[in-house]
Amino acid sequence: MANRRVRVVRSLKIDGKAVFCAPDTTPKGAISSELIIYKGRKLKFPLAEGRGYIRWEEGSKPKWQRCESFSDALHQQVRKQIELHAVSAGIEVKPDDPSRLRLEDALQQYVDDQKLLKRSKKTLAAHRITVASFLKSCHRTFLDQVDRRDLLNYADALRKDGLSDRTVFTRWIAVMSILKFHGIRGVVKRGDTPRYTEREPEAYTQEELDALFAACKPEYHALFTFYLRTGFRMQEVMYLEYHDLDFKHRTVSVTAKAGHGFRPKSWEERTIPLEEGLALALEARCSPAKRKGLVFPTRNGKPNGKHRLALTRIAKRAGLDDSRFWLHKFRATAATNWLRGGIDIRTVQSLLGHKDLASTMRYLKPMAGSDLHKKMNGLYAATSAGV
Numbered sequence: 001m002a003n004r005r006v007r008v009v010r011s012l013k014i015d016g017k018a019v020f021c022a023p024d025t026t027p028k029g030a031i032s033s034e035l036i037i038y039k040g041r042k043l044k045f046p047l048a049e050g051r052g053y054i055r056w057e058e059g060s061k062p063k064w065q066r067c068e069s070f071s072d073a074l075h076q077q078v079r080k081q082i083e084l085h086a087v088s089a090g091i092e093v094k095p096d097d098p099s100r101l102r103l104e105d106a107l108q109q110y111v112d113d114q115k116l117l118k119r120s121k122k123t124l125a126a127h128r129i130t131v132a133s134f135l136k137s138c139h140r141t142f143l144d145q146v147d148r149r150d151l152l153n154y155a156d157a158l159r160k161d162g163l164s165d166r167t168v169f170t171r172w173i174a175v176m177s178i179l180k181f182h183g184i185r186g187v188v189k190r191g192d193t194p195r196y197t198e199r200e201p202e203a204y205t206q207e208e209l210d211a212l213f214a215a216c217k218p219e220y221h222a223l224f225t226f227y228l229r230t231g232f233r234m235q236e237v238m239y240l241e242y243h244d245l246d247f248k249h250r251t252v253s254v255t256a257k258a259g260h261g262f263r264p265k266s267w268e269e270r271t272i273p274l275e276e277g278l279a280l281a282l283e284a285r286c287s288p289a290k291r292k293g294l295v296f297p298t299r300n301g302k303p304n305g306k307h308r309l310a311l312t313r314i315a316k317r318a319g320l321d322d323s324r325f326w327l328h329k330f331r332a333t334a335a336t337n338w339l340r341g342g343i344d345i346r347t348v349q350s351l352l353g354h355k356d357l358a359s360t361m362r363y364l365k366p367m368a369g370s371d372l373h374k375k376m377n378g379l380y381a382a383t384s385a386g387v
Contacts, residue, residue, distance in 0.1 A: 004084040006056045008073045010036055012045055020053070054080055069139050101182065106143040107131040110178045121261055122235075130174040133158065143179075148188050151175065155194050165196035201332035201362055206374075208320065209333075215318035220310055222281055223296050227307075227327060229275045231334035231352055234327050235262060238303045240295045247283050250274045254353065260303060268353035335363035 009020045024035035024042055034044050052073030054065050065080070067073035101109075111127050119127075137157040138150045154175065158168045172194050179187060204212075209228070213221055227237060236254050239262040244253045253271040256263040274282075282295065298304045312322040331352070338348045349360040 004056075004081060004088060006054055006077045006080045006084065008070075008077050009053050009055050010045070010070070011051045011053060012036065014038055014043070020055075056080055056084065072139055072141060101143040103138065103140050103143050103146065104135060106182055107135065107178060110181050113181070118263060120263065127174065130171050131178075133171065134175055143182060143184070146179065146184070146187065148192065151188055152192065165194060168194045169196050198362075201335075202324075202329055203333040203336040203363075204329055208324070211318045211320055212315060212325070215314050220314060222285065223307065224311065224330065225278055225281070226296070227330035228334060229278045230272060231331045231338075233331065234305075234307060236264070236268075237296060237307065238262075238294075238305060242286075242292055242295055245274070245279075245282060245295070247279060250276065250279045264353075270350065270353050272351050332363060335360070339364050 007022065009022055011018060011020055013019075014021075019038065021036040021038045021043075024032040024037050036043050036045060052067040052070045054067060054073055054077050056063050065076060067076050108131070111124065111131060114127055115124055134154055137154045138146060140146050140150060151172070155168050155172055158171055159165075163171075176188075179185070213224070216224065223237070226232070230252060232240070232254070239257045239260050240252070241257070244255055246252070250273060251271050252274050254264050254269055256269070285295075293301060294303060296304055296307075308327050311325050311327060315322040315325040335348055335352055338351065339345065343351075345357065345360055345364060348363070349357055352360060354360045
């Protein structure tokens with residue numbers, strides 16, 4: 001008689017080795033979800049660790065099938081047992097449709113596609129995190145089984161993990177893009193998309209900037225002045241090379257750096273004017289013969305990804321609240337200064353590399369605090385002679 005036994009096993013890493021272990025059984029004979037048997041010992045492993053499989057034999061050859069989760073393994077065990085019994089009884093079993101995409105394969109196809117499209121490392125990492133978190137939440141086997149309830153449960157699971165409303169929204173949109181990539185639409189209803197409150201961009205006050213730059217060494221003074229005067233993003237500064245600087249025409253450009261895997265989006269490739277004092281400071285940093293490579297590298301000439309860390313350390317040394325200092329705030333300050341200085345909003349949109357005007361409009365907000373007091377005092381001082 002053919003062997004119709006199907007076992008559930010778990011793939012785990014024990015003592016540094018990947019091994020297959022059989023789950024323990026409860027006193028009533030049910031399969032334990034967390035206890036496993038390994039070399040005669042009972043060990044406890046959370047369900048989040050490892051992966052479930054089912055194992056059976058066809059003749060003398062063992063067969064394995066990977067499952068999405070432990071509960072899916074129990075489900076697949078029952079299905080396979082029914083299938084083996086049916087085959088043994090001479091009943092023809094219709095195999096699964098080979099064109100039907102498994103959920104995990106569909107998600108991986110999307111990530112692979114983005115990799116072929118040369119998306120940035122940061123973007124690919126974000127996609128992988130989204131895929132992993134969705135697979136953890138959704139226990140469907142096939143892509144076409146994903147429904148509205150799965151997506152609502154996914155958003156709820158992200159909130160329970162303590163993620164912000166903005167992050168929940170971003171992950172939701174990413175999953176919807178994957179479904180759209182595979183031609184699946186109309187899964188959710190109007191109003192299902194998670195909502196979040198857009199925070200207004202914060203700009204540094206002049207007092208904060210004065211205190212910060214007073215505590216900066218020359219190297220960081222030039223670095224953060226560049227952030228402040230150009231509105232560049234972190235990676236744009238990290239991968240800035242001397243050939244991007246045109247000292248003759250006083251301009252700086254954002255360009256792709258294939259060697260570093262940096263490629264800005266098409267609408268972010270731009271050239272903006274360099275303020276005279278900043279241009280002179282950068283020009284004085286090295287002789288013409290040495291103007292090659294990165295402008296703000298590490299000591300060994302590599303891209304420096306620790307600008308934020310340096311900023312918070314300098315803020316602490318200056319006696320400031322370091323939680324109020326981050327790199328993107330320089331970009332917000334640059335945009336605010338340009339708009340308040342009289343540069344029209346369309347030009348500021350171009351300087352920032354924004355695709356749409358709405359992104360730039362967020363920086364057009366009323367003055368407040370000490371900056372408003374100074375502006376008002378200056379205005380009244382200028383007109384007091386005529387009062």
